[in-house]
Amino acid sequence: MSDIPNGLFSIDELENVQITIGKIVGAIEQKAKEEGVEVGPTPKPGISALRDWDYKLLSRYKPVYTPVCDQCCYCTFGKCDLTGNKEGACGINMEAHQARETLLRVITGAAAHSGHGRHILHHLIGLYGRDKPIDVGPSNLLAPNTQAVTGIRPETLGDLEEVMDYVEEQLTQLLATIHAGQEGAAIDFESKILHGGMLDHVGMEVSDIAQISCMGMPKSDPEAPLVEIGMGCIDSSKPVLVVIGHNVAGVTNIMDYIQDHGLEDKMELAGLCCTAIDMTRYQTDRGGKPHAKVIGTLAKELKMIRSGVPDVIVVDEQCVRADVLDEAKKLSIPVITTNEKIMYGLRNRSADRPQDIIDDLSSFKEPGALILDFDVLGQVAPELTLKMSKIRDEMGIKALPSDEDLKELSTKCVMCAACEMDCPDNLPIMEAMKAGVDGDFSKFEYLHDKCIACGRCDQACPKDIPILNMIEQASQKLIREEKGLMRAGRGQISDPEIREEGVNLVLGTTPGIIAMVGCSNYPDGTKDLYRVADEMLKRNYIVVISGCSAMDLGMYKDEDGETLYEKYPAKFLAGNLINVGSCVSNSHITGTAIKVAAIFAQRQVSGNYEEIADYITNRIGAVGVAWGAYSQKASSIASGCNRLGIPVVVGPHGSKYRRALIGKPYNEEDWKVYDARDGSEMPIPSSPEFLLTTAESIEELLPMLAKNCIRPSDNNMGRMIKLTHYMELSQKYLGHMPADWYKFVRTETDLPLAKREDLLKILEKDHGWEIDWKRKKILSGPSMKSDVSAQPTNVKRLCKGEC
Amino acid sequence: MVDTTKNTQIYSTWGRKMAKPVNPNVAGKVISKAKRPLLVVGSEILMDEKLVEKTISIAKKGIPVAATGHSITALMNKGIDAKYINVHSLATFLGDAKWGGLDGQGSYDTILFLGHKKYYLDQVLSGLKNFTDLKTLAIERHFMQNATLSFGNLRPEVHLDALDEFIDNI
Ligand code: SF4
């Protein structure tokens, strides 16, 4: 190994020549050695490095393909019909093509997060320099995903560049395998999917720890402030600036300008999607109050624009509707694009004088501008908002139809059903139109929360009825009442919190972590999230939440008028509700699981992904729920969880991801692991039953969550608690005892005390177990033993005597 | 007689192999002839009491029921053989010869679907169409192009009539 350090050096004889040494082979290992850190077998793993681990997961959780399209049109040999698992002209079959399609989605999602990460890192290094220390709160393990995957223990912003280099290089390698004539085996596409998901969590982690370190965002703070949320919390009598997207970099300049110029009370600054979440985290780590409001999720984008309330719209990247400019133009709202990922054909005004841009946009010479210089943006956006507000008031912009119009529009409907058939949720639009003819608009109101504001109905209607606008107009009262509170994203779970709670998670006495993530493509409105979170919180699960889910959860109040964020504390303890933050903060959820392995269980973390994943798979009862998952990013987040053995349930729309990973509980040989104490085989419960699947309704979802938190490492108390919740939730929501409850019973002490006798009777009568009734003990029947000192592992090399 | 074969416009997935539109009387006969049929019932039946009634009538003809989602809540204690199972798992197991079925009696040959979300069922059927030899029959309100046989797109009242005719023909 070379002794030359990283960095700059000059060669004396060659005057004025400087050579930069970026990376040296073995540098990670050398640095780790100097710091006294051991590095595991797979620092910066390539595509094949963790393949054995993937194969282990995939042998239990088989890929299940449900194509959205039976054909492939990737190259000019096609279209090829692959129906029935036929091969295309290049030899690829349906299974492999579906896995390839899934991989494409996963790496698209990962690229979106990583592209964001690279952008914000570059931006922050420009402002603060490479030596700016990473500061995420009271933790030593600053970047658990990064460290477990790459072996790098980053301390400064500059250290994160090498991490991004790795992620980008691997994503390029994965993208290359999508090309026709590359990988041919579904199973290896599957392994690549898991690889892409893992990379995604590294990319997300870099994004978030960089912005937390530099932008004054809460640092593992359970007391992060409460933020106003909802369309109803926007004061439309003031000038309104709306930002949409995920990357807060440029928006912070706008926020600074507003503050520095005393404009805070003179205008409203509000956001949609994750930029909104990150705006409310900005400069709040020292007790500062949030300087912006949250409107809501992607499902509110079109509704907000069409309300005509925004005076200016600023977009950055990801989950921004492609028609923002067209829609805004109709209502004389100038649009500013601020990121190369979305430019909408607008002229680049980055080098122009702010006043010139303001003049051009306010006189409608141009409908918007591309501004990549954030100082210019910082001034233009708020000043233009103030100006446009007056202009638009004077113009008397009419956005939505009036109540009188509603009746007339309803009569135009010819009941052709085109809208309902095209609506992604087949919502009953015709019923609303029928009632609307008689002046009853309550059925439009009913549609409001269920409608995801996609606008497909408008496109379908042969009579050009503005259906979405009708829904919105009829729901004005509801919209005014849409006011809630969300706790600002707190970032990571800190090391001390892990030390306190880790043992309860591993033994099961805290019944599990329910991670509610993802987007707003819900099957039946937003309130489902609230019901799920409240039920699980009441039962002492830790609920971790992020992104769009974190927003929608804050929209509902209990009978005492409290949101769940007010009702439940936000520590990393049983029965707490934690908002980690925006989309990229999802890395802190996997980061938490990695930290339990590294800090509580003292497993070596650096470059030791397989062992960490194995630990999590067998011991940490965590289940992800992406009830409204719509995006490619959601699929990459889920795949990253999956490689760590964390199962994810998506809502019914998630079936369109076209691939799931489902286990077969009836295949006994699939549910065996090694006991690391001696390498012997031990049977385990069939939980989690899947790594990725769908549920149809939240009534089905709730018992699924409880069941799939069961892990081999549960002690008797832990198993008893988990089993109790599984049985109770099945009875409450499905009306019956689950058929398989007995399979999770190892001894009588796994049974809830209050029902023990009754359950023992059932075990004897229905399942033929032998019971010693005098001592109320199970003599025979269970397929596995209760042994808390067992060391379940899927990896033979981790067993005693194997290495 | 209800004609359930007219509107077969497709709204979700795409493929060359498409369901044959079927009338209720023919669909009923297909089920009568099946050796081991299974009725898979989704939670959407809970939106309409009449759909629950029709489901029970079909099951009472001696067809076992896989109740997906939370549809089981309407099907218990009704004198029918209904068991809860997740539809994605069910579709996976249906294609596995080693699966013993809901009752341990072995696999099924004809699968009947009622009460599902259109987009969700279409995905489930896509898996079955592409990777199994099972005969699938959708008696839904929407044309399910990935089934072997399916009703076309129907208005709710026509759908209920069609179900009655279907039941009469089992
Ligand atoms: S990539 Fe293969 S399956 Fe796809 S169109 Fe080309 S030849 Fe056909």
Ligand code: SF4
């Ligand atoms: S805008 Fe709403 S009602 Fe219209 S198609 Fe989309 S979800 Fe359905």
Ligand code: SF4
């Ligand atoms: S598409 Fe238009 S005309 Fe047809 S039912 Fe819907 S609202 Fe009425």
